[in-house]
Amino acid sequence: MRVQWQVTRSLRRPSKGGVFRHAVALWFALVAANVSAQFSGSLILVSDYRFRGVSLSHNNPAAQLGAVYDDARGWYAGAFASTVQFAEPSSSRELQTIAFGGYVWRFGSGLSSEVGADYSAFTGPGGYSYPEVYWGIAYENLSGRLYYAPRYFVHDSDAIYGEVNGAQPLLDRVRLLAHAGVLRNSTENFYTGRSVHHVFDARLGVGVDFDQFSVQLNWVGSSSANATYPAETVPC
Amino acid sequence: MTATRTSLLVLLSLCAVACARLDRVTATPVDDGSTERQVLVMLRLAPPHFRPDVAYGGSYDARAGGSARRRIAEAIASQYSLTITNDWPMQALGVDCFVMQVGSNASLPRLVEQLSLDPRVESAQSMNLFRVLAHNDPLYPLQPSAKLWHLAELHKITTGRYVRVAEVDTGVELDHPDLSGRVALARNFVDGRQDVAEEHGTAVAGIIAARADDRLGIAGIAPEAKLMALRACWQELPGRADAAICSSFTLAKALHFALDENAQVINLSLGGPRDRLLERLLDAAMTRGITVVVAADPGVRDGGFPASHPGVLAVAGDDAHDVPVGVLLGPGRDIPTTMVGAKWGFVAGSSFAAAHLTGLVALLRELAPNLRPQQIREALAAQAIPALAGDHRAIVDACAAVARIAGTCACACAVAGDTKSPPPL
Numbered sequence: 001m002r003v004q005w006q007v008t009r010s011l012r013r014p015s016k017g018g019v020f021r022h023a024v025a026l027w028f029a030l031v032a033a034n035v036s037a038q039f040s041g042s043l044i045l046v047s048d049y050r051f052r053g054v055s056l057s058h059n060n061p062a063a064q065l066g067a068v069y070d071d072a073r074g075w076y077a078g079a080f081a082s083t084v085q086f087a088e089p090s091s092s093r094e095l096q097t098i099a100f101g102g103y104v105w106r107f108g109s110g111l112s113s114e115v116g117a118d119y120s121a122f123t124g125p126g127g128y129s130y131p132e133v134y135w136g137i138a139y140e141n142l143s144g145r146l147y148y149a150p151r152y153f154v155h156d157s158d159a160i161y162g163e164v165n166g167a168q169p170l171l172d173r174v175r176l177l178a179h180a181g182v183l184r185n186s187t188e189n190f191y192t193g194r195s196v197h198h199v200f201d202a203r204l205g206v207g208v209d210f211d212q213f214s215v216q217l218n219w220v221g222s223s224s225a226n227a228t229y230p231a232e233t234v235p236c
Numbered sequence: 237m238t239a240t241r242t243s244l245l246v247l248l249s250l251c252a253v254a255c256a257r258l259d260r261v262t263a264t265p266v267d268d269g270s271t272e273r274q275v276l277v278m279l280r281l282a283p284p285h286f287r288p289d290v291a292y293g294g295s296y297d298a299r300a301g302g303s304a305r306r307r308i309a310e311a312i313a314s315q316y317s318l319t320i321t322n323d324w325p326m327q328a329l330g331v332d333c334f335v336m337q338v339g340s341n342a343s344l345p346r347l348v349e350q351l352s353l354d355p356r357v358e359s360a361q362s363m364n365l366f367r368v369l370a371h372n373d374p375l376y377p378l379q380p381s382a383k384l385w386h387l388a389e390l391h392k393i394t395t396g397r398y399v400r401v402a403e404v405d406t407g408v409e410l411d412h413p414d415l416s417g418r419v420a421l422a423r424n425f426v427d428g429r430q431d432v433a434e435e436h437g438t439a440v441a442g443i444i445a446a447r448a449d450d451r452l453g454i455a456g457i458a459p460e461a462k463l464m465a466l467r468a469c470w471q472e473l474p475g476r477a478d479a480a481i482c483s484s485f486t487l488a489k490a491l492h493f494a495l496d497e498n499a500q501v502i503n504l505s506l507g508g509p510r511d512r513l514l515e516r517l518l519d520a521a522m523t524r525g526i527t528v529v530v531a532a533d534p535g536v537r538d539g540g541f542p543a544s545h546p547g548v549l550a551v552a553g554d555d556a557h558d559v560p561v562g563v564l565l566g567p568g569r570d571i572p573t574t575m576v577g578a579k580w581g582f583v584a585g586s587s588f589a590a591a592h593l594t595g596l597v598a599l600l601r602e603l604a605p606n607l608r609p610q611q612i613r614e615a616l617a618a619q620a621i622p623a624l625a626g627d628h629r630a631i632v633d634a635c636a637a638v639a640r641i642a643g644t645c646a647c648a649c650a651v652a653g654d655t656k657s658p659p660p661l
Contacts, residue, residue, distance in 0.1 A: 038282055040304035042289045066289025070282035070301060080288035104283040108523050110328050110495070112283045138284045140327070140496060145286065212303070 041067040053201020053222030058085035077101035087228035094124035128153045157186045179203040274363040278331040366482045366508030385634035386647040396458025396598035402494035402502045408465040409433035414446040414453035420462040425489040434471040442574030443591035457595020466490040491517040503594040505587030507533040507540035527609045531590035553589040565631045566592040
């Protein structure tokens, strides 16, 4: 069980310089035709980057950046980057980037459903990049999603991850956050290599929202205690 | 090291909570008399979807993208010389509602038209004002409702237990002896004005859910319903139940909150001009199976808004002379109910007839929680008794409606025709 804190700051302006300049320029060229589209971003600091219950930062803090484009018709696309630290082959800091996109339907009853795909890429020698598709459903403060990855972290077996998330307002700006997830590998446990196919993870936390940023304190647990990325059985 | 880290985390959390509370206290007042020169500008709220940056931190989050919407709103405000005073994301409608103050020289209808044509704007409208539909008339000293509806007998079958009723009104006196413990939840959606107990909200609350069998005051129609007191209106004159107003924005916030809290019945004892934003929220409520009970304005030909909106349960007092077809009649005069200052008094008006029907719907929903609004309407309308031969006015027969839903005899099957006689016109 780990305690994780997270500070998220919403970005009010797009990045205008550095290596992202051309990418941002291209991005705005693409979206400029649709003035009702929305572009938003976030800057996040976490004490421990827990990805599906297991640390992707070797239990160390991580910095993250996210950006999302929302079309008025329901299309969306975005990118996310985070510093990561693998247990093997070295403990040097690497970078994870996720590109994602999808379409979301909103129904009159308040229900919404989405389909999408993402590609997670990592720098460094491991070559753990993998694609994934997902389907999700949301209603008010509850959401659920199913992910399918044919080669999860370049593991030989495919993996399905299912999650349920909830957020219950406690005060005007204070929310109780909960998450439960299960990772199923078709051949063996991704983390331990044993014949146990399921790995469960859960999170319980409190989030406090301010106008431009939010602070969260989460307790995170996993049924594969002391597991690391990459798993020991992942071929190099 | 671990202890130090944990201590820092706890300290950080406490600071965050304290700051959040401070932030709330210093919120900018908006309902300060300038409401009539405001417009509501709705921007699209992107549907919830996968975001790696918030997915693990807070699931789907309406705040995600808030900065983008704010940026668009600021650009719109700058272009049209407006000032943003407030905003409220409404996930149920897929919009973020921004309140903008209009300069004194601008033409409001023309501005709304321009904003509506702006491709960045999902919709726009002027801020409307609504008034509660009541008159406080002490000339009616008699108590009618318990006899008319055989309330004690109905309570042997149903008391509205666990049915969530949202009362959107002025403030309710939460510690009134006849309401003590009856309000499950109270929220104030009127910024910039002190959250106080007020006459109209307290009177409506008493009719719906006052404690029963406590040797005190009155018995509410649904004394075991879970009442949510949502303050969206404010009283302009002390002691005057009829002098209360609400705005499009405060009502929209309260209605959206009622949706979020899974209300089963919503009571709106108020009326005003047609309002697009409120129409959409009412439609969203009814799509979710919520019964919306509203008071019909006897001074307006079609009952006014929201009584004229399709699907709502419009109610007028049984002394109303000229009501539109489809409007039901409930007890609307000589109504004893709770008053501010731990008192009781008599009230009259369609506001309180609506409160009666709200309580009755709660009774029906305890018996059949999955009833659709249309089924409830049919149960009430089918059993209503014509006021006079050839008269389209229909007085609700509570005993018959409960019997129809319960499938058993209510009120000992002794629904006396004379108790349903309408008042002479």
